[in-house]
Amino acid sequence: SAVISQKPSRDICQRGTSLTIQCQVDSQVTMMFWYRQQPGQSLTLIATANQGSEATYESGFVIDKFPISRPNLTFSTLTVSNMSPEDSSIYLCSVETPGVGAGVYGYTFGSGTRLTVV
């Protein structure tokens, strides 16, 4: 399966600033996903990022707040803009990978970026 490197692993940021999170994959993948996990909660999908096209955002998430880049098949960034304490969460990237079964795709996740906004 793919190996994902996510940076930074954690950060403490001032409110009103922005943070860009990087996701690097060791193989070419078509679909990449960005999730948010608020404290004590499950994962919520922010957006789907395909190379060469605009990211598709889920309900409740907008491009102005969470701009995403996907310049090639192995890399993506998520920016958390104009941060407030409510943005304190773990942000995870994920990629779809083949091979868990014939015709079935699985998903590999990064270890996450733990963001604290003060």
Place this chain on the structure above:
Amino acid sequence: DAKTTQPNSMESNEEEPVHLPCNHSTISGTDYIHWYRQLPSQGPEYVIHGLTSNVNNRMASLAIAEDRKSSTLILHRATLRDAAVYYCILRDRGGSNYKLTFGKGTLLTVNP
């Protein structure tokens, strides 16, 4: 995506089998049943998946009811390392939208 229902938490003793249930009464014929788990301070990891037949791999077994409205993840001998949140997720194999939708999952505690 069809919804799943799991108990909020379960407890087991080390080296004993664990059966984690999942109800998915609105499952469609093209939905695969996926299980992922999230260890503390890590991203989720794939455990197993199935469609209709029971499945085994090195990590676990998946037992699927004949009507596919429920399934059970079986850890044959729980270890302390198996303490995690386990997510049962339905994913449409035929859909063009390949996202995973996570529910609340089951927090498994393994006692030494």
